[in-house]
Amino acid sequence: MNIKIAVIEFPASNCDRDALHVLNNVVNIKADLVWHNHFKEKDYDGVILPGGFSFGDYLRAGIIAAHSPAMDEARIMLEDGRPVLGICNGFQILTEAQFLPGALLRNESLKFVCKWVNLKIENNKTAFTNKLNKADIIDIPIAHGEGRYFTDKLKELVDNDQIVFRYTNEKGAITSDSNPNGSMDNIAGVCNLEGNCLGLMPHPERASESILSPNGTTHGKIIFDSMIDFIKKRSA
Amino acid sequence: MLWEVEVVLENKKAARDPVGETIKRDLLAKKGYDMVTNVRSGQYLRINIESNDEQQAKQVVEKMCNELRIFNPVTQILTILNVKKS
């Protein structure tokens, strides 16, 4: 089958080309860069909302992009079960557009932080983690100033198994030292009830080629591979 | 008629306020500002709006803030501080 993924370019998205590169050249899947006003869901099997500073992150990260017509299209995909992935700014857009619960607040340190962290897989049943094992620890970088996850419905999230990733130390322990931004319960990524929509602050597209990783790992690629696998199984 | 509506968005208590906390901590670190007992921060917007009367100006701003999620109800509260002729 001919799988085709859309990577949406909002004004001042800036990890759009990075995601596109990984899909086209590393995962070897056809992907298009689509200007947010031009996006039509019917042409695509999945959509990625990339990292960046859509509309400068003015007012609040992700809020203005959440009102883009691209999100109406994405909602159709969400509802019919196609995969919707939000990375960093994409995650912020997904919470502001209420595809996902919670909100992303300014880092506790008040500083932007760019570094490699460890994530623990809390839920491997989503469209984006099905090739990972529960409790796996992966290497991946973060780069954000507003990544502090907050929700007033933590219990619900836990009960519904919507927490997908948590920040941990190298050994997999959830500690406050390994929490880079003050996120509630070290949460780094959450999904919707159906598991076809994921938002995460870390950047899998920066962790998909060994040359870019301090430890030579390619853990980020597994997230894209899982997404492709999910699409294949869905249409089978 | 042109009206000026002043709006403040601030974090709910549970979402914390690192900006206010940091200013307060920096203050305490310096001598002489221990009379400050609390600092809260927020985002301020001054909106100029064409409207027939004050009441309507306020209502439109309120509606707009709700509808467009100018404030995020999960984490923030919105206060209209002032409405005056512009």
Next chain:
Amino acid sequence: MLWEVEVVLENKKAARDPVGETIKRDLLAKKGYDMVTNVRSGQYLRINIESNDEQQAKQVVEKMCNELRIFNPVTQILTILNVKKS
């Protein structure tokens, strides 16, 4: 006595305010709120302060914002919106 001082820091009038401009152009105008003629953004602070009188409360807050470089008079203006008993 405890006072509550509300302060707004914003870019000088003649300076740009990309945040306000973007909210107006890319959000409000596109969603049909074209009766909004202008948006300016700023930082809001609510400071609780122990002081003998209103005047002193105000002065201390001004001094503190300057001294701690919470605002830079080269680019910003500071407005005290309100002083009231807390």
Next chain:
Amino acid sequence: MPKVNTSGDELDVNLTDDEIERIKDELNRDPSITEWGMFDVMLSEHCSYKSSRPKLKLFEDAEKNYDYVLAGPGQDAGVIDIGDNYALAFRIESHNHPSAIEPYHGAATGIGGIIRDILCMGVRPIALLDPLRFGTLTDNPHSQWLFKYVVKGIADYGNCTGIPTIGGEVEFDKSFESNCLVNVACIGLGTIEDFKHAPSRAYNPRDYIILMGGSTGRDGIHGVTFASRTLTDMSEADRPAVQIGDPFTKKMIIEATLEAIKTGHVRGLKDLGGGGLSCALSELTGDGGTGASVDMGKIFIREPGMNSFEVMLSESQERMAFIVKPEGLEDVLNVFRKFEMAHAVIGRTDDTQVLKVYDGDNLVVNLPATALSDAPTIPRKEKRPDFLDDLLAQKTPEPSKKLDEIIYDLIASENICSKEWVYRQYDHEVGVRSVLKCGDGDSGILRIIGTNKFISSSVGTNSKHCFLDPYNGSKGGMIEICGNVIANGARPKAMVNCCNFGNPEAPESFWYFAESVKGMADFCREMKIPIVGGNVSFYNEDEVTKTAIKPTPVIMIVGIIEGEENIITLPFKDVGSDVLLIGETKPELGGSEYHSVIYDMEGGTPPNVNEKEIKLIWDFIFELYENNLVKSNHDVNKGGIIITIAEMCFKNKIGVKLDLNTFKEGGLKDDELIFSESVGRFVMETSKSDYDKIMDLGGKYKISVKKIGTTIMEPEIQINGLKTSNFTLNLKQMKHLYDSTIPNLMDK
């Protein structure tokens, strides 16, 4: 300040009487007030390089002498051909004065400016670097404030525009206390065609001139004081002295510009920086041999009632001027429409060689296009400062503490400690090109996606050495920055520089500048490194004491590495390896961190440079590389060899057993051996089994290659063979000190 009068308006101008007379003579009339303003800006030091140009002539003509140089000095950025049809553009610039008053917006708009310069060359900006200088941080809230907000300004702007900051440096020294130095550099990558598509000239008559981006406001016309009836009621507070950066608009300008160039209809491109429209229009037409006619009414302005003077001189941020073929106008406008970027066709080029600006029916500017771009130079006096002899004669006191305590003090000192606090705030990975990231090596390394080619770049200098000896100090800076790319496996390919000095009218300051330029020029000629661009920032001095900053010629080097396997990194890889010191250690403690941190002294004998030796060392290293004989490599600079070695130990927690017996015969004292900052040295990790081969090669090149130790499992540096006592340093403690200094000063 002289005043000029025109039809009732009066203007204070920063022009000399000679300049005023010359202008009137050439025009054969009194310029209009707007024209005076334009001359004032264009003849300023900042735009005209009137003091510096005679000296900069020492830099050879890189475009002529090196076939891979596509654009040399005088262009918005240097551009080199790096093979496989790729053009690499890079440039460095200062934003010192604005940052000293408003660190956040000053630094942010500095980044904005340097991005525009690169974009002007038609290529995509792919990396930033930021050499910074402040007063010392300890007990100094003002320096801390400047440092905090400069870093935040760079972070917020660079991060939002999606350009990774891949390197930089930070130096703290009292002389920068009120005049911090904020230099910013940018690298751009494109194809040779991309570059050729967009010269910053308007060569053809009848092309359209389009202004795109932010609106034009009253910001940034503070350099000239305007006193006229139209503006007198406006108070100072109404005129912001510093501009507000808007990285969102900048990011959109980048994308819209690159897409517009792809249409093939853009014939010229120029950013609006210092001097605003005046500068852009006169350079486009003056250098392109054309003229233009511009309708001021078409320019989208931010504030009502702006007059032509204000419009022509506004330095509002985030604007670009395009020269577009008549038949391509709609295609280009459609690109701007897609990105919802404000734009206007403001005029057309012609063959009159005259620049005309109309305000309604009034012709407010009517100048020969070259009148503004050809400024005369002013010869400046030079004098070596009298205080230098005393400084150079200073002697190192007897060590007041034990050597190990001194080393711990040094590693925790502001200039040597880790700068992680800075680069954690920068997105240094966006673009998925960053192979060697901030803090992981001597240079930043970017891959060129789709090839097996890598770009290595580093920036910096040593102002303490330059203060004592600007000629050798500037060469030393070249050696250090070249050393950073060489340590990572790249041959230095080209250089740009940013000269930060005091008042050029003061003969001592100008002497520093002249010596420094000479040092860089001589070194580059000798080592065959083309100088492809530069920037000069004068008048960096303390407003109160009128003392100049330490002379600071900041150097930026780019190098190319062919093949991933040829990237060399700094951390020790294995236990049981040889540790070699390449290059000779001399008793050169003048201007060292050791002197400054331990004795609070600035003098002594600074490093001298022997180009012949440096050249042999470089050739030796590349021969080692070709034979795969190097496991790790790190150049020696601030703090001397132990600091270098400690930095190599940290990442993999590998220790070293040093045996410095080979130095016993020489005349070096222990502190000279350990803390000397003699230039051109490297510490390398090599295999025991390759020892003989390497020593033979060293003999062939007749350079000093000494085995000084062995890597060990224990996390410590054991130092044996000193003249005084031996001792052991604990790596964990060193690392803790190295890491905590800046966070303790800034976050506690």
